Amino acid sequence: MTDYSKLLNPEQCEAATAGEGPLLVLAAAGTGKTRTLVYRVAYLVERGERPDGLLLLTFTNRAAREMLERAKEVAGDAVGNLLSGTFHHVCNRFLRRFGDRLGYPNDFTILDRDDSHALIDRCIKDTVRNKKDFPKKDVISSLIGSAANRACDIEDVLEQTVQELRVDPMEIIKVANLYAERKLAMGAMDFDDLLVNGLRLLVEHESVRDFYQNRFRHVLVDEYQDTNLLQARMVDILGGRSRNVMAVGDDFQCIYSWRGADFKNIMEFPKRWDGCRIVKLERNYRSVPEVLAVANACIQGNPEQFQKTLRPTRKARNKPQVFFLRDGDEQARAVLAMIRRYQEDGYALRDMAVLYRAHFHSIELQMMLGRARLPFVITSGIGVFEQAHVKDVVAFLRVCENRSDRMAFGRLLGMLSGVGEKTVDALWETLNGRFETSDPQQRARLVAALKPAARGQWQEIDRLMDEYHRERLATAGGEAVQRFCDVFYHTYLAKVYDNAERREEDIRELALQIGKSEGGVAGFLQEVALLTNVDHEYDKMAREHADMLRLSTVHQAKGLEWPVVIVIWASEGMFPSSRSMGESEDDAEERRLFYVAVTRAKDELVLCAPEMRRTRDGGVFFCKPSRFIKELPRGLTRESYGFRGGY
């Protein structure tokens, strides 16, 4: 039995080894939140809890995987296969098993953002008469999404926004209803549906609720401050019987309210759970005191939160630096020079990160780094699995595996020349709404229905589908992808894209990854839509051990840390972002975001504030240094004006 009091500080230990009952852990940044959760899992298993009686909800799949690995190191493989992952992932599991109760097939497909937008667009075209004045699909999509995540009807959302849109709300409701209808008809769910339906299963079906309430003796939730209403309800229900709910989070770090997250969930957790114990973690092991002083000072501007103060444990070192710079160009040169200097001081590139509010803030820097041949990785805006060419290839697999996957069918057939939306509709009709690729007759029917030009291209794919089932390639998905590329996609890529080579490399990379995935092609397909670039890169980085500088948005840097952190574009309008300031009256969320950025730094923190921004068409406008810098009391930072190629 592990002696936890030797491995953890008193507060961490109290949380990790707490007895039964609800527990709220308020863990400020860098105070060993993950460590506490890991040991909590290990402790429970050592105490004889069955691993499959534990549910661990995390913000990314990667976080779940890391925690499990570490828990295994402590308590051995007994930790085994407890259910863990994001809310979306866990709901996906629930729905694969019980989705039929809600009228979904067990092999329902998941629509990613692109799929869902495309479908909404078609719904608009099919219902709306004067499309000119009607809002674009993105707007409609976000209306539908925010209704789902706030667990209210679209009418309620419309009431607040419809004046500005000046459209007949009935039309929007019609589109939304049609969208819902079509999703159900094709057995598909979008991201929001996963949560909505996951919760519906628990609320509407007593037997399912019983099943999971009995199964999960302990529910542990990481990053609880970023849960939305649906997620909080789900946790409340899942823990309803055992009352063993452990929520871990930091209200200072709630940065996803634009997606429906509501930090009231964490504020009111003690009210909802009678007899809830609260443990505060305030001892920070990550950052030097000077960084913590800045962090504490910047969050002061936000009232109405749980009072927490980061208490340092590390020795004093350097004060954070603030650079006031002329423009983005000077900033890029300054950043490059700093990085070189830190390298001389003994930091590796992988020890450093450049953080920013929005992806496009980093373009100048990317070009500068490229010219200087300094290796860097970006946690990019578009997910690996959202890119067109990856989706094309995945569509082929989906069609092979799932005869009723309408979206994939459309995508695959649409690659043939002369085939567009309407033709796909007609073909799907000819096949009576399903395409069984293992059935030679059905395949022949499709071939016969194609126009000559398309038929020629399709024949190769048709043959491959035959091989797919004959040779059981479902267990060797990598091979299937390779062949698809050889017989068809290689040519298609060259025809459609000018950077075909790079995209083909991606495909070969993908083939490798599918080959490794447990559960073969089917297992891979059930999860693809939920994999994020962060999850993906984790594998890639681990494999390459590359020493590279990291460029990332603050959002994607959540939960990570680096010895050196450089924040760029800490200027009014950029950070805080003028866009987000428009909707919500106050800047509380932006300030929390800034707090997250600051608390990523272990040793060195640099804040850059350029005061001039150039637009594409050659215009310039000036921006003051960020209010988050201005708010800092004097003396906490070292300030420099301009950058003249040296220090």
Add this chain to the structure above:
DNA sequence: GTTGGGAGAATTTTT
């Protein structure tokens, strides 16, 4: 109905 060209717009954060 499909495709490709050309004009135009436009840049938050993501499961």
Add this chain to the structure above:
DNA sequence: TTCTCCCAAC
């Protein structure tokens, strides 16, 4: 610079 939309020609 890149993506998106719209329209006109096949």
